[in-house]
Amino acid sequence: MLDSQHSASKADIVEANFQKLARSRRLYTWFALVALAIAVSWSAWFANDSNAGKFLDRLPYLFDFFIDLAPRDVMEPPRALFDVESPYFDGSFKYDYPEGRVYLIGDFYLPEYFYKMIETLNIAAVSTIFGYALGFVLSFLAAANMNSNRWLRFGVRRFLEILRAFPEIVIAGFFLVVFSLGAIPAMLAVAIHTVGALGKMFYEVVENADLKPDEGLRAVGANWVERVWFGMVPQVMPNFVSYGLLRFEINVRASTIIGAVGGGGIGESLRLSITRGHEAKTIAIIFLLFVTIIVVDQLSAYLRRKLVGEQAFLMERAA
Amino acid sequence: MIRLSASDVAIVQNRYPLVFKGQRLRRFAPLLTLIAIGLYLAYVWSFFGMSEVLARAKWDIAGAYLADWISYESRPDIDLYDNYLEVGFPKFDALGLDPQPDWLSKQTASVTKTTIAAAPKVTSGGATQNSGFLGTLAGTENAAATPPADAATGFMGSGSSVATVPAVPETAQTSTVTEEAVTRVVVRQGGSVLTVTPHLVTVEKDGLTYEFDVGADKGVVPRQRLPDWITQKAANEKVYIWLGFDGRIEIKPASVGVRYRFLGWENFLFDVNSPFWGKPLDQVVALILSDERIQPGMSNLRLAFDNIWNNAEWQHGDVWIKLLQTIVMAFMGTLLASLVAFPLSFIAARNITPNRFVNWTLKRFFDFTRSVDMLIWALFFTRAFGPGPLAGISAIFFTDTGTFGKLFSEALENVDDKQREGVRSVGANPVLVQRYGIIPQVLPVFISQTLYFWESNTRSATIIGAMGAGGIGLKLWESMRTNSDWENVFYMVILILIVVFVFDNVSGFLRSRLIGGAMRTG
Numbered sequence: 050m051l052d053s054q055h056s057a058s059k060a061d062i063v064e065a066n067f068q069k070l071a072r073s074r075r076l077y078t079w080f081a082l083v084a085l086a087i088a089v090s091w092s093a094w095f096a097n098d099s100n101a102g103k104f105l106d107r108l109p110y111l112f113d114f115f116i117d118l119a120p121r122d123v124m125e126p127p128r129a130l131f132d133v134e135s136p137y138f139d140g141s142f143k144y145d146y147p148e149g150r151v152y153l154i155g156d157f158y159l160p161e162y163f164y165k166m167i168e169t170l171n172i173a174a175v176s177t178i179f180g181y182a183l184g185f186v187l188s189f190l191a192a193a194n195m196n197s198n199r200w201l202r203f204g205v206r207r208f209l210e211i212l213r214a215f216p217e218i219v220i221a222g223f224f225l226v227v228f229s230l231g232a233i234p235a236m237l238a239v240a241i242h243t244v245g246a247l248g249k250m251f252y253e254v255v256e257n258a259d260l261k262p263d264e265g266l267r268a269v270g271a272n273w274v275e276r277v278w279f280g281m282v283p284q285v286m287p288n289f290v291s292y293g294l295l296r297f298e299i300n301v302r303a304s305t306i307i308g309a310v311g312g313g314g315i316g317e318s319l320r321l322s323i324t325r326g327h328e329a330k331t332i333a334i335i336f337l338l339f340v341t342i343i344v345v346d347q348l349s350a351y352l353r354r355k356l357v358g359e360q361a362f363l364m365e366r367a368a
Numbered sequence: 369m370i371r372l373s374a375s376d377v378a379i380v381q382n383r384y385p386l387v388f389k390g391q392r393l394r395r396f397a398p399l400l401t402l403i404a405i406g407l408y409l410a411y412v413w414s415f416f417g418m419s420e421v422l423a424r425a426k427w428d429i430a431g432a433y434l435a436d437w438i439s440y441e442s443r444p445d446i447d448l449y450d451n452y453l454e455v456g457f458p459k460f461d462a463l464g465l466d467p468q469p470d471w472l473s474k475q476t477a478s479v480t481k482t483t484i485a486a487a488p489k490v491t492s493g494g495a496t497q498n499s500g501f502l503g504t505l506a507g508t509e510n511a512a513a514t515p516p517a518d519a520a521t522g523f524m525g526s527g528s529s530v531a532t533v534p535a536v537p538e539t540a541q542t543s544t545v546t547e548e549a550v551t552r553v554v555v556r557q558g559g560s561v562l563t564v565t566p567h568l569v570t571v572e573k574d575g576l577t578y579e580f581d582v583g584a585d586k587g588v589v590p591r592q593r594l595p596d597w598i599t600q601k602a603a604n605e606k607v608y609i610w611l612g613f614d615g616r617i618e619i620k621p622a623s624v625g626v627r628y629r630f631l632g633w634e635n636f637l638f639d640v641n642s643p644f645w646g647k648p649l650d651q652v653v654a655l656i657l658s659d660e661r662i663q664p665g666m667s668n669l670r671l672a673f674d675n676i677w678n679n680a681e682w683q684h685g686d687v688w689i690k691l692l693q694t695i696v697m698a699f700m701g702t703l704l705a706s707l708v709a710f711p712l713s714f715i716a717a718r719n720i721t722p723n724r725f726v727n728w729t730l731k732r733f734f735d736f737t738r739s740v741d742m743l744i745w746a747l748f749f750t751r752a753f754g755p756g757p758l759a760g761i762s763a764i765f766f767t768d769t770g771t772f773g774k775l776f777s778e779a780l781e782n783v784d785d786k787q788r789e790g791v792r793s794v795g796a797n798p799v800l801v802q803r804y805g806i807i808p809q810v811l812p813v814f815i816s817q818t819l820y821f822w823e824s825n826t827r828s829a830t831i832i833g834a835m836g837a838g839g840i841g842l843k844l845w846e847s848m849r850t851n852s853d854w855e856n857v858f859y860m861v862i863l864i865l866i867v868v869f870v871f872d873n874v875s876g877f878l879r880s881r882l883i884g885g886a887m888r889t890g
Binding site: 075171178302320 | 427857
């Protein structure tokens with residue numbers, strides 16, 4: 050037992066140490082904040098300086114884009130969306146909506162932009178499937194608990210990192226040369242990135258998996274493939290599928306963007322209609338894109354919640 | 369693996385009937401999924417007409433462009449005249465003005481050049497005579513051993529005189545000059561040897577020799593059957609000789625194009641106009657350290673740096689500035705988005721602002737800015753601010769305000785309420801309740817998420833740059849469109865990879881410091 054005086058002096062020492070710690074902490078915080086402030090102000094200056102138009106000069110024109118977008122009447126964007134004849138049709142491409150119709154059976158047609166949207170969704174889906182398949186295989190080689198060969202593991206991980214960080218636009222640009230314009234360059238570009246991204250997420254899931262089934266399988270003499278297939282796959286599959294769906298969501302956006310730089314699909318239509326100044330078509334495409342992204346997001350969020358449960362779902366979002 | 373026999377399975381099945389109930393569908397589920405995916409892929413195959421696209425794919429171009437990433441091609445053209453040759457390098461060849469590479473040796477002799485002012489048609493008589501003339505020339509091997517003028521006249525005499533060629537009519541328009549000219553060129557590419565003389569081109573590879581008679585009148589005529597690495601689409605048309613990585617040779621009736629490929633990035637530091645160009649490293653260092661100024665008013669070190677920075681071919685300065693723009697885009701966009709989303713997420717979180725209408729409105733606002741794709745924001749702001757980092761920053765800012773708002777408000781709705789209750793129970797006002805009851809819980813998560821997005825936005829900034837927002841993305845896209853600067857593309861790719869790796873590690877380190885190893889995400 051300590052007497053009261055003794056404990057009082059100890060409390061003083063604790064207090065003094067605490068204050069010292071707090072001071073140094075505060076100092077670090079301030080230091081970090083000042084450094085951040087300098088970085089931000091320099092960046093802001095640099096961005097403004099190297100931009101074509103200066104921020105303050107251009108601010109009044111901010112909504113020019115929307116003003117330029119104003120269609121001739123309210124019904125024009127829906128007409129453009131569904132490829133219905135426009136009353137303003139004057140022989141120019143701008144008001145020639147039925148031109149892009151894709152006839153399926155007889156008179157039944159798919160409006161151009163729906164067709165393009167399906168193209169983009171197909172690009173996203175195929176690249177997700179391929180990325181998933183390759184990422185699936187590579188993730189087991191990259192996981193420490195499934196692959197004890199350090200060098201192979203190191204190699205696979207770096208390989209995945211390179212695939213993930215390699216600019217998609219370069220892959221697309223390169224394959225554009227080989228295949229000429231079309232969906233395949235976009236597909237390959239998105240798929241290659243997906244392998245890297247999913248592979249990394251997958252091996253983290255595998256490394257966090259419960260090893261008891263694996264131990265059991267090893268005890269009965271299972272080989273590597275059997276260990277993966279019976280010990281790992283059943284427990285990691287819900288997370289894998291959930292990540293796959295999340296990736297699909299991201300890939301829909303990615304393939305739209307890649308499309309805009311020459312990969313076909315809705316992105317290309319959007320860029321063309323903006324540069325050509327076709328307001329109604331632009332609004333129609335933006336609307337379609339917006340709705341599709343929301344639908345895909347909600348659908349995948351719903352499926353993922355069902356697959357992995359609320360808590361894990363939130364954790365995945367962060368990842 | 370030890371497997372159960374059928375009777376063992378039956379015993380286990382009898383013992384635990386519930387475990388095996390409803391297994392049939394699950395057992396076939398993977399197979400059904402695979403079949404469905406297979407059918408879908410078949411549909412996509414026909415949707416995009418893949419077989420046709422793959423059949424049309426130009427793989428040879430792909431190979432050449434890939435080789436271009438890590439090598440340089442020098443492209444001398446050898447023009448064939450009646451009795452002499454002219455070797456010309458393109459104006460901006462990496463080897464500098466009028467290069468004398470060691471893989472290309474010339475042999476000169478004094479010849480009589482005939483220039484016909486009006487009709488450029490070559491007389492066929494001259495062509496046949498010249499092959500004989502060349503026959504004698506072949507005896508002397510290399511350029512160094514060029515015979516002196518008098519010796520040259522000697523063998524000109526032996527090979528029925530060239531001077532007689534212009535004797536064919538039309539003297540009014542023709543003029544003759546006798547001077548030193550190249551009569552024979554030998555190019556060594558990898559294992560092959562190309563010998564060019566005005567009317568005969570010879571290629572030797574792997575001990576085999578292929579000869580081609582060339583001339584404006586008869587085109588290109590091979591003397592031997594061609595192997596598969598030499599192609600001629602139609603008789604007398606131009607001939608391509610594919611030498612793999614070492615390059616290729618094009619033989620046309622009036623010229624021979626050599627594509628000589630060598631490893632390395634030529635002129636990476638100094639371009640041909642720099643005084644440091646073409647010097648070995650020790651000389652460059654000595655020159656930089658010497659006091660004697662190459663250019664008055666500028667120290668040699670400064671000059672060297674200036675030459676590297678403004679290298680005409682590699683454009684280091686421009687590339688680095690553009691890269692910095694991309695980094696700034698990602699940094700500012702992400703930071704501003706997180707700063708704006710932070711207070712908004714408190715208002716959007718149900719448990720912190722108990723006003724359903726405000727919550728709902730803000731959340732839909734987040735959904736809106738998130739769902740209008742970064743692409744559309746980029747196009748919009750490029751229109752508003754012109755190409756440059758401002759457009760990129762704004763695009764990232766608007767997209768990520770939505771994303772962060774959603775993520776942050778979801779995190780806030782999942783906080784542990786006990787700490788807030790504790791702070792409230794001691795009588796703290798509402799602001800202090802949030803400050804001490806919530807922020808300590810969520811701040812590390814928020815910062816971690818911000819860092820993660822910073823890193824991934826560095827990648828996105830590249831691609832929206834190509835859409836017109838500027839930065840390295842646009843530069844990459846421009847270099848790719850010219851289809852010849854693949855080494856520059858590769859250089860930029862390497863820089864981007866380095867930046868992404870560094871950011872990846874820095875943000876990974878900061879995140880693990882912030883929230884501990886257990887929750888390390890991404």
